[in-house]
Amino acid sequence: MGNYGQFCPVARAMELLDERWTLLVIRELLCGSRHFNELRRGVPRMSPALLSKRLRTLVQAGVIERHEGDDRVTYQLTSAGEELRGVVESLGTWGVRWMPELGDEDLDPHLLLWDIHRNLDLDAMPEGRTVLAFHLFDARQGARDWWIVVSEDGVDLCDFDPGHEPTARIEASLRELTRVWVGEVGWDEALRAGEVQLQAPAAIRRQLPAWLKLSAFASVPRPSPREPAPVGAGG
Amino acid sequence: MGNYGQFCPVARAMELLDERWTLLVIRELLCGSRHFNELRRGVPRMSPALLSKRLRTLVQAGVIERHEGDDRVTYQLTSAGEELRGVVESLGTWGVRWMPELGDEDLDPHLLLWDIHRNLDLDAMPEGRTVLAFHLFDARQGARDWWIVVSEDGVDLCDFDPGHEPTARIEASLRELTRVWVGEVGWDEALRAGEVQLQAPAAIRRQLPAWLKLSAFASVPRPSPREPAPVGAGG
């Protein structure tokens, strides 16, 4: 395995990149994660042993560099790694357009809140502390309530009540908030349908959608409904 | 396996596309192959059982369609499949820029001649029959001599002497002709260095490089030599 026995550049690239998880680790690095346990949060289903192995392979391939700082290890994309952005973008663009609807297996409240919390548009948010409380009524016990606290110190994600009065409260099903996140439905649509509810003063309710930047692929135009719908890829 | 448990569009896409060989089959379809045994020639190291399995998965995923004609089965990309061109292009572009030098394992005379023969610039070639004879002096016995016959009937690749007087004879090592094909060296450079030799009348010698269109990635600009060279990806 690994070698395709072809000189074709696509085959050469895939020798490195078609290993399970590899491009997701790279996606995390492109999103700005730099430390082992930070990367883990972006690929929670990946075992640490495997993440470690992939990182070594990527160092070896010249895609990332590993730096041992005084107290932390840091991973950093090289120019070669940075150039994988194009690959990741075209994959995500395709995925959002042509992969079938989200299955229950694809939903993950930790990942969703982790993504949301690192994609806030801080410039659009008010000065001082802002607290967003999320309630995902159908998520499993312990992953149902979340708080994002934005202050001068940065952005914090908590799965326990930090004790500040929320600026706004967002209530939705895990599925529906995920669909908004990936751009399958728009804010307006989800709010009108009542699938997502915002509890906040009217002024804040109007602003809030602008605070969450959504997935980088949310704005990709979808295939027109006239085209044949993709079907499931599962066996 | 298969499922990453993530709603991320990149992960969704990779669920389908990170399986070994899958994107190479798609590359073949994008290059115009439409029948089973035609596809096989583009992925010679893939077993027919596995090719068959991948084709079924791709049909199921809505990326290709299978048509049973009267005497032939035809595979055809859907719009979803056609849109994978962007993915394949960004992978090949990256591969050509950042993967290490070709290893002996990557060289394959059948594949090279198969690629060359289906990428001739017929419009640039003279009327009537043209015969190109290739001699790869270091290829293994039986894969050393090739003939491409271009006539009104189309383009044929032979591994036996078709008996026509060659219009030109190309002699090179397998490695060097492959390097020219993928754009690692230019025609001029390879000819000047004598790594590739053309035996033909001067007028034809000058034209011949224009007859072969080379890999789609041959013209991708390479990283400047100032940048750190990529190292091998092998364990």
Place this chain on the structure above:
DNA sequence: CAGTATCCATTTCGATACTG
């Protein structure tokens, strides 16, 4: 924090031969 160590079930794939 940044990983290792271990272990085995499962998958996956390659090789080869065969078929309507």
Place this chain on the structure above:
DNA sequence: CAGTATCGAAATGGATACTG
């Protein structure tokens, strides 16, 4: 031409627990 059938070797990676 367009695949199936079969089989076993290899590796892959998931789970879990542990470490300096």
